[in-house]
Amino acid sequence: MRPLVVIGFLGSTLDASKFGPSRWNKWRPSVGLAMHDDLRVDRFVMLHGSQHVRLAEYIAEDIAAVSPETTVDRRLLSFDNPWDFEEVYGKLLDFARAEPFDPDSEDYLIHITTGTHVAQICLFLLTEARYLPGRLLQTQPKRGMPTGAPGSWNVIDLDLSRYDSIATRFAAASAESTSFLKSGIDTRNAGFNRMIDEIEQVAIRSRAPILLMGPTGAGKSQLARRIYELKRLKHHVKGPFVEVNCATLKGDGAMSALFGHRRGAFTGAAADRPGLLRTADTGTLFLDEIGELGLDEQAMILRAIEDKRFLPVGADKEVGSDFQLIAGTNRDLAQAVAEGRFRDDLFARLNLWTFTLPGLAERREDIAPNLDYELDRHAERDGMRVTFNREARDRYLAFACGAEARWPGNFRDLAASVTRMATFSPKGRIDLDCVDAEVARLGRLWSSGTQSTDDLDRLLTPDQIAALDPFDRVQLAHVVETCSRSRSLSEAGRTLFAASRSRRTSANDADRLRKYLARFDLSWQQITER
Structure with missing residues (x-):
C-alpha cells in the first residue's frame, strides 16, 4: 500500500475540549481520523491559525497516543477573515501550489468535516480542479456508538466533468512571480x-x-x-x-x-x-x-x-x-x-x-518553467488541473530541450503542444504514451515545413488562423478531423458530444455542431468538399 496523506483543518470547535481525561468522551474528528482500523493515516497535514497553536499541539499529542505510526505535520495558515471567500481561496491556492505533491507515490484525502463552510467549499473547489490531487474525506459521529468512538468515514470521489463550470468561475489563479x-x-x-x-x-x-x-x-x-x-x-x-x-x-x-x-x-x-x-x-x-x-x-x-x-x-x-x-x-x-x-x-x-x-530554441533552459506556466494557463482556462507523471515529464523535456526540437513557432508551438496533451489526458495525468504521440506529431509537423498538421489551412484564411488561440485551434482541428471521417453531420455530432448526451433531456447534436462551426464561418459542406 502507498502511504496515505490526509489534509484538513483543525476544528476549532469540533476538536476543542477540556484539557483532561473527559476529552476522550467526546467525538473529535481530527483525532478520530487516526482511530479507524480500516483507515491507516501515515501523515496528517493539519492546517490551523495562530490563535489555535495550543489546541493543535494538544490534538497532535492525542493523535500520537492513539496512532503512533501517524505523523502530524502542523501548518500555520491564518486568515484575517475566515469568512472572506477571496482570502481563504487565495491562501489555500498558494498552499496547494507550494506543496510538493507526489501522486505517483502517495494517496491523498482532503478532510472537509472541519473548518468554516467557506474553507470547506474552497477545499472542494481546489480538489475538483486538481490543485489538490486527491479525494474528499467526510467523517461524522456514528449514531448509537459511545461518544468517544472514532465515528464513521466516507470518501467522495468527484465526477469532475460535472463541475468544470464551477471551477472555472471561481478559480482565479494568480501565479507568484519574481518579476x-x-x-x-x-x-x-x-x-x-x-x-x-x-x-x-x-x-x-x-x-x-x-x-x-x-x-x-x-x-x-x-x-x-x-x-x-x-x-x-x-x-x-x-x-x-x-x-x-x-x-x-x-x-x-x-x-x-x-x-x-x-x-x-x-x-x-x-x-x-x-x-x-x-x-x-x-x-x-x-x-x-x-x-x-x-x-x-x-x-x-x-x-x-x-x-x-x-x-x-x-x-x-x-x-x-x-x-x-x-x-x-x-x-x-x-x-x-x-x-x-x-x-x-x-x-x-x-x-x-x-x-x-x-525565440524558444534560444532559451531551452526556460522550456521547463514555461511548460508549468502553460499547464497553469490550461487549468485557469478550463478549470481542470492536468499534470505529467514523472517519466512522461522527463521524456517530454528531454525532447523539447534537445537539438531535434526546432520550435519554429516558438511559444505558440509549446502552448499548442501542451493543449494537445492536456486534451488527450481526460484523467488529468499526461503519461508516456501521450508524450510519445505528441513528440511524433511535432516531428511530422516540423519535417513537413509547415506549422499545421490539420485541415485548417484549406478552410480558413491565414488571418483567420492567426487570430485563433492555440486552444481554439487544437479544438477546431479535432472537430474538423471528426467531421471529415463521419458520414453525416449527425454522426459527427454524436461522436463529439457523446459524453454529455446522457446528461441532456434532448439531444440535437447536429444543430449543436452546426452552431459551433458557424462561429468560425464554416459549414459541413465546406469541410466535406474535397
Whole structure:
C-alpha cells in the first residue's frame, strides 16, 4: 500500500475540549481520523491559525497516543477573515501550489468535516480542479456508538466533468512571480532576465515608445500587455490597452481604423468612428507587426507620437490623443528602411528603447518553467488541473530541450503542444504514451515545413488562423478531423458530444455542431468538399 496523506483543518470547535481525561468522551474528528482500523493515516497535514497553536499541539499529542505510526505535520495558515471567500481561496491556492505533491507515490484525502463552510467549499473547489490531487474525506459521529468512538468515514470521489463550470468561475489563479513582466514564470535564461530587468525600469520611468522585436510567437504581444499592466499598477496610465495587428490593416480601411473618420468621409461611412489612436487616449497602443504599415500611415503615426495630434479621415480639424506606443515586429526594420519600405524618421523615433526577444530554441533552459506556466494557463482556462507523471515529464523535456526540437513557432508551438496533451489526458495525468504521440506529431509537423498538421489551412484564411488561440485551434482541428471521417453531420455530432448526451433531456447534436462551426464561418459542406 502507498502511504496515505490526509489534509484538513483543525476544528476549532469540533476538536476543542477540556484539557483532561473527559476529552476522550467526546467525538473529535481530527483525532478520530487516526482511530479507524480500516483507515491507516501515515501523515496528517493539519492546517490551523495562530490563535489555535495550543489546541493543535494538544490534538497532535492525542493523535500520537492513539496512532503512533501517524505523523502530524502542523501548518500555520491564518486568515484575517475566515469568512472572506477571496482570502481563504487565495491562501489555500498558494498552499496547494507550494506543496510538493507526489501522486505517483502517495494517496491523498482532503478532510472537509472541519473548518468554516467557506474553507470547506474552497477545499472542494481546489480538489475538483486538481490543485489538490486527491479525494474528499467526510467523517461524522456514528449514531448509537459511545461518544468517544472514532465515528464513521466516507470518501467522495468527484465526477469532475460535472463541475468544470464551477471551477472555472471561481478559480482565479494568480501565479507568484519574481518579476511581474514575466507573468510569474521563473525564467532561467540570463540574457532574457537582464532584458526584462531593463524593460521594467523603462516601463516605470519612461513614456517614450518601446519597440519589441523578435520572431513570431516569441511573446511580444503578451509582454506588451504586461508592460501596460505594470504601468497601470503604478498609476502611470489610466486608459485602456488597445492592440492591433497591422498586418490586418489593408487598403483604405487602414487609415480609418487607426485614425478614425467623420461621417460621410467615404462610401459606407454612416457614422463617426473614433479610431484606435483616440480609443487609446491616456492608455497604451500596441501596434504589432508595425513593419506592415504603409508609408502614409507611418507618417501619420510619427506625427501622432510627436505632437499627440492627427487628422481623422474626412475631418478638417485635428484631434488629440495622449497614448504611449509599444510597437512589435518580426522584421528587420533597419533593412526595411534601407529598402525604402519603412520611414527612417519613424524608425529613429522607435529605436530609443528597442528590445529583441529570443525565440524558444534560444532559451531551452526556460522550456521547463514555461511548460508549468502553460499547464497553469490550461487549468485557469478550463478549470481542470492536468499534470505529467514523472517519466512522461522527463521524456517530454528531454525532447523539447534537445537539438531535434526546432520550435519554429516558438511559444505558440509549446502552448499548442501542451493543449494537445492536456486534451488527450481526460484523467488529468499526461503519461508516456501521450508524450510519445505528441513528440511524433511535432516531428511530422516540423519535417513537413509547415506549422499545421490539420485541415485548417484549406478552410480558413491565414488571418483567420492567426487570430485563433492555440486552444481554439487544437479544438477546431479535432472537430474538423471528426467531421471529415463521419458520414453525416449527425454522426459527427454524436461522436463529439457523446459524453454529455446522457446528461441532456434532448439531444440535437447536429444543430449543436452546426452552431459551433458557424462561429468560425464554416459549414459541413465546406469541410466535406474535397
